[in-house]
Amino acid sequence: MSGAAPIIDGSTIQGPTVKSPTIKGWCPGALRPMESGDGWVVRVRPRAGRLSQDQARGIAALSAAHSNGLIDLSARANVQLRGVTMASHAPLIDGLRALGLLDESTQAESQRNVTLAPFWARGDGAHDVALDLSAALTSPSAPRLPSKFGFVVDMGVAPILRNIAADIRIERISGGALIYGQGAQTGAMVPLAQAVQTALHLAQWFVDAGGIGADGRGRMAGLLAQGRAAPAAFAQCAVPAALPFAPHIGLHKAGALVGFEFGQMQAETLAKLAGLGPLRITPWRMVLIEGAQTMPTLAHVITDADDQMLRVIACTGAPACIQAHGPTRDLARALAPHIPQGQVCHVSGCAKGCAHPTAAALTLTATPSGFDLVQNGRAGDTPTLAGLAPSYIPQALNAL
Ligand code: SF4
Structure with missing residues (x-):
């Protein structure tokens, strides 16, 4: 990302240009789901981040039966089912209780x-x-x-x-x-x-x-x-200093660490992973297949540490999130080949930056008038460029 002068459909500005997103101050749970643009989000919190094979299979079946079949991994090592409705929530809760994945109360x-x-x-x-x-x-x-x-x-x-x-x-x-x-x-x-x-x-x-x-x-x-x-x-x-750590897709002593595009998978994928061993959910939106000694070969599972999709992070964005100012994931897919190995580009649907609350080398934040570009910062930070049209962004990144 160096070379000629930037070709940018935007302007250098001094401060944030959009109103702050709504901060709810709480995270969804299973008993207290959160409304989103594609229905309710139900967050399941596996104890100590571990799902037995039966629990993982069970969640996959419940997701297929009572949600839209999309399963997100969260930055707190939880599992989220999307597209749950008022009618499907009760049977979903019954199923989670039978799997031993429910708490006694919302508190x-x-x-x-x-x-x-x-x-x-x-x-x-x-x-x-x-x-x-x-x-x-x-x-x-x-x-x-x-x-x-x-x-x-x-x-x-x-x-x-x-x-x-x-x-x-x-x-x-x-x-x-x-x-x-x-x-x-x-x-x-x-x-x-x-x-x-x-x-x-x-x-x-x-x-x-x-x-x-x-x-x-x-x-x-x-x-x-x-x-x-x-x-x-x-x-x-x-408190001793610690070296920075980046998770490495591949085999580890404890098992095989695998990834997913945007930390999201289909219920069918979870069911197949459950067949390979107990699953440890990680805060990197990856899964460690406990005890696995070979990498799996499953569709929609990232097993190559050099996979370009590991260089982009994107939240749900529009239309599935009601706070989003625009879609995020198609743009992130288009940008992935432009991101050098070792860097991360975060595309956020609004200034809240749910998918990556910390700084990234590049952050693109959707606003009502295009995307703001933040370098070495977070989604809500003051951008160096504003109002970028999605079609110009690859050129802008190449010119940085
Ligand atoms: S960061 Fe993304 S997922 Fe979070 S509120 Fe904004 S648009 Fe929605």
């Missing part, structure tokens, strides 16, 4: 936000910590946290989920666990057996310290940024 499902790094091994304690934390968060004595408040359990040899959104992180350190709040420079170092209770202690401090606003929202990073200091136990140990 419980909204609290159970635990993302586990997917490369855990039996006996290393990570899966147990994630399960125990999930159970503790739904107990009556758990801190009442905002619905977007989340925990990351990242207990491999080195952390790999530092760029995944979270409020409280649990990592491995010196044979124990390091627990710290997002944005903190220090944390508490405890034996593994105390990891869950220490994380809950920090969460309770967040609540008691006024981390939740009058609107019911609040994030740990925001509270710490106000200068509030966590309890002394969390000043014990410096």
Whole structure:
């Protein structure tokens, strides 16, 4: 992406040009679906991100029977069924309950936000910590946290989920666990057996310290940024630096990591994957087929780490999302061959940037008057170019 002067159907501007998207402040659940342009979105939260083969087969069958058959993987390692209707929601819920994938209440499902790094091994304690934390968060004595408040359990040899959104992180350190709040420079170092209770202690401090606003929202990073200091136990140990991590499609010790165009698959694809082993849902919108020692050869499953479609990220966009200012995925497909290996281009239907809340090398955000282009930023950031017509964008990118 270098060379001649840019050919651009837009202009350099000083600030955002469109009104902010609606922020609901909550994520969909199974019991509390969210309305979208193609019906209700029902989010299923597999415990510790793992689906047994029966559960994965069951979700595929429920999706085919009670939704439009499209299944999204979310950035929190959840599974979303799209196109659910008021009439189909009840039988879908009955089916999810029979699969052991439902919580007791909307409160419980909204609290159970635990993302586990997917490369855990039996006996290393990570899966147990994630399960125990999930159970503790739904107990009556758990801190009442905002619905977007989340925990990351990242207990491999080195952390790999530092760029995944979270409020409280649990990592491995010196044979124990390091627990710290997002944005903190220090944390508490405890034996593994105390990891869950220490994380809950920090969460309770967040609540008691006024981390939740009058609107019911609040994030740990925001509270710490106000200068509030966590309890002394969390000043014990410096949070070590970690190298940036990018997931690699291919074989790993724990199984085969595979991808999907825009992190979305058909119910039929999920049913076929379920035949290969238990599935670990990852926050990279990929799936790890637990125990697989060869890469699968399935239609609509990305198994090549160099696949161009891994370089583009796009949200649902119009017409399936009612907030979108335009379609996103056809543009992303057209741009994929123009994106150099190692870079990511994010195409967003609006400034909310659901599909990639963090910065990308290139972000194109749909507005009522075309696409805004942000370099090294997020969907809502100030663009360097505005009002780009989709047909001009490949040329504009080549000229950057
Ligand atoms: S970012 Fe995309 S999916 Fe999210 S609200 Fe905007 S258009 Fe909809």
